[in-house]
Amino acid sequence: xxxxxxxxxxxxxxxxxxVLMIVLPISMVAFFSLRAYTQILLENSTSQTIQTLKQxxxxxxxENSRYIHTIASIATDKSVLELTASLHHEKDTQSxxxxxxxxxxxxxxxxxxxxxxxxxxxIFRDGSSYYYEGPQxxxxxxxxxxxxxxxxxxxxxxxxxxxxQMLGTQVKFSGNxxxxxxxxAAIAPRSNPLLHDVExxxxxxxxxxxxxxxxxxxNDSGFVVLDSDGEVMLATGGTNQTKGLEPRAIEKAMLxxxxxxxxxxxxxKMFITFLTMDSTGWKLVYLIPYNQLTYQFKQIYYxxxxxxxxxxxxxxIVSVFMVRRLSRSISMLVRQMNRVKSGEFxxxxxxxxxxxxxxxxxxxxxxxxxxxxLMRELREREKQKTHAEIDALQSQINPHFLxxxxxxxxxxxxxxxxxxxxxxxxxxxxxxSSTFNRNGSYIQLKEELMYLEKYIHxxxxxxxxxxxxxFSFQEGILETYVLKLLLQPxxxxxxxxxxxESEPFGYIHITGKKENECLVLLVQDNGRGMDxxxxxxxxxxxxxxxxxxxxxxxxxxxxxxxxxxxxIQSEVGSGTTVTVRLPLILTIPEELNNLGxxxxxxxxx
Numbered sequence: 058x059x060x061x062x063x064x065x066x067x068x069x070x071x072x073x074x075x076v077l078m079i080v081l082p083i084s085m086v087a088f089f090s091l092r093a094y095t096q097i098l099l100e101n102s103t104s105q106t107i108q109t110l111k112q113x114x115x116x117x118x119x120e121n122s123r124y125i126h127t128i129a130s131i132a133t134d135k136s137v138l139e140l141t142a143s144l145h146h147e148k149d150t151q152s153x154x155x156x157x158x159x160x161x162x163x164x165x166x167x168x169x170x171x172x173x174x175x176x177x178x179x180i181f182r183d184g185s186s187y188y189y190e191g192p193q194x195x196x197x198x199x200x201x202x203x204x205x206x207x208x209x210x211x212x213x214x215x216x217x218x219x220x221x222q223m224l225g226t227q228v229k230f231s232g233n234x235x236x237x238x239x240x241x242a243a244i245a246p247r248s249n250p251l252l253h254d255v256e257x258x259x260x261x262x263x264x265x266x267x268x269x270x271x272x273x274x275x276n277d278s279g280f281v282v283l284d285s286d287g288e289v290m291l292a293t294g295g296t297n298q299t300k301g302l303e304p305r306a307i308e309k310a311m312l313x314x315x316x317x318x319x320x321x322x323x324x325x326k327m328f329i330t331f332l333t334m335d336s337t338g339w340k341l342v343y344l345i346p347y348n349q350l351t352y353q354f355k356q357i358y359y360x361x362x363x364x365x366x367x368x369x370x371x372x373x374i375v376s377v378f379m380v381r382r383l384s385r386s387i388s389m390l391v392r393q394m395n396r397v398k399s400g401e402f403x404x405x406x407x408x409x410x411x412x413x414x415x416x417x418x419x420x421x422x423x424x425x426x427x428x429x430x431l432m433r434e435l436r437e438r439e440k441q442k443t444h445a446e447i448d449a450l451q452s453q454i455n456p457h458f459l460x461x462x463x464x465x466x467x468x469x470x471x472x473x474x475x476x477x478x479x480x481x482x483x484x485x486x487x488x489x490s491s492t493f494n495r496n497g498s499y500i501q502l503k504e505e506l507m508y509l510e511k512y513i514h515x516x517x518x519x520x521x522x523x524x525x526x527x528f529s530f531q532e533g534i535l536e537t538y539v540l541k542l543l544l545q546p547x548x549x550x551x552x553x554x555x556x557x558e559s560e561p562f563g564y565i566h567i568t569g570k571k572e573n574e575c576l577v578l579l580v581q582d583n584g585r586g587m588d589x590x591x592x593x594x595x596x597x598x599x600x601x602x603x604x605x606x607x608x609x610x611x612x613x614x615x616x617x618x619x620x621x622x623x624x625i626q627s628e629v630g631s632g633t634t635v636t637v638r639l640p641l642i643l644t645i646p647e648e649l650n651n652l653g654x655x656x657x658x659x660x661x662x
Contacts, residue, residue, distance in 0.1 A: 506528065
């Protein structure tokens with residue numbers, strides 16, 4: 058590798074690139090700023106329009122409330138209903154005229170308070186009617202009664218007896234009547250055959266709120282008021298030609314309570330904001346051309362994009378060579394870093410490129426070497442830690458086993474006063490000798506079984522011939538290496554908690570076999586068994602009766618890994634089976650025996 062190569066500083070390269078790229082950042086900033094400006098513009102416009110629509114909705118609601126109150130008062134006025142009933146049934150011309158004058162006087166009082174209330178039509182059940190017109194005269198305003206009775210709003214009012222129904226512009230008038238702001242309402246008085254036979258009172262009134270709304274529109278923007286069926290009640294400003302409002306243009310407004318969206322009206326993109334009146338279900342829609350809303354933004358946007366486009370092209374032409382030269386060395390270093398990331402710590406780091414990249418490569422190489430050194434130290438510490446943990450767990454076995462055995466000797470001495478104590482003590486001494494006097498943590502399986510026989514002898518002296526232990530091992534596995542005192546806790550558990558507490562004669566089977574390059578040892582008894590929760594508690598360190606089994610399970614996992622360990626299967630009344638899975642170890646180096654771990658060799662045995 059050449060050592061005296063002239064290397065550029067990354068800062069020098071970046072300074073040159075910065076000069077060439079100044080147009081692009083400005084263009085990007087302008088682009089996103091203008092986009093943000095447009096979004097803010099639309100949000101502000103939407104917010105302002107919604108507020109306007111809420112004010113319009115409030116005005117319409119207040120107006121409707123006044124009309125509803127007046128109409129409801131007329132429909133519940135006993136004198137009005139009695140006069141209409143008398144007028145309907147009276148055949149005498151003079152009396153009929155008298156009732157007409159009296160009824161007109163009654164109605165005049167209501168219409169005086171509501172000057173925009175145009176007329177009221179009392180429709181009787183037999184199809185006849187009485188028409189009252191207020192002070193404002195509208196030619197061709199009267200509608201055919203049969204036509205009124207066929208309206209959907211008429212039927213709605215009948216079904217909602219006693220409640221005012223605001224019907225909007227359901228009636229189509231004849232002639233040259235300007236009915237732009239004329240709306241209708243209806244109420245079916247509560248039935249009382251003794252008082253009246255009025256089926257419906259139908260009212261027409263002029264909406265000042267709609268008229269004021271129409272006067273407020275300007276330019277191409279405008280308001281559209283739709284009834285609950287989507288029929289246009291009012292179209293103002295640039296939207297006067299309602300034929301441009303195709304159903305698809307307002308279908309979104311009919312689906313939601315409020316919101317905004319873009320649509321096409323008469324070939325023009327419009328920004329639409331809408332709101333629904335809670336009291337009537339009418340839709341208040343405001344339309345403004347999208348181009349009008351975003352005109353200023355587009356002018357600035359197009360200018361900035363032209364400048365940015367020219368600068369970007371110039372930047373691409375000039376910077377290709379410089380970027381390639383810089384990126385080549387960076388890419389090489391990244392590939393080497395990725396190899397280290399994947400676990401190849403022995404990779405050779407080649408530092409090339411500008412001065413900063415070269416120094417970065419050298420620094421990374423030093424870091425990899427330091428990581429390798431730390432990993433070696435960590436492995437050594439883990440071995441020492443594992444050795445200490447195993448020794449600690451091993452030491453727990455000795456007092457636990459010693460206490461249990463001495464307790465058995467004490468009980469035997471107190472109760473039976475039998476000379477068998479000598480033999481029992483002799484077996485105990487041999488077992489303790491194997492625990493305390495031999496170095497290392499591993500012995501051959503046949504030695505483990507020999508010490509297990511001593512333990513069985515002790516238990517037989519204590520319990521007599523209440524149980525029998527049988528061994529069955531596959532040929533060739535007795536020479537394998539296992540941890541010391543591996544099976545004794547399981548045999549102890551089978552005798553104390555299985556055979557001892559069961560009435561029938563106890564059988565304990567200890568078997569061993571080779572399975573998938575593993576050594577599998579099984580301890581089975583025909584004792585009373587246990588539920589699965591109790592069985593699992595034996596494997597927990599804090600289980601009162603399971604200290605020995607938990608200890609063995611932890612020793613196995615510390616020595617061999619999580620793939621090995623102890624499993625307990627038991628069922629109440631059907632005995633217990635303990636399965637111990639170990640690696641198959643035929644030979645073991647002395648240093649591993651002294652260290653107490655074989656984790657590095659278990660995969661090759």
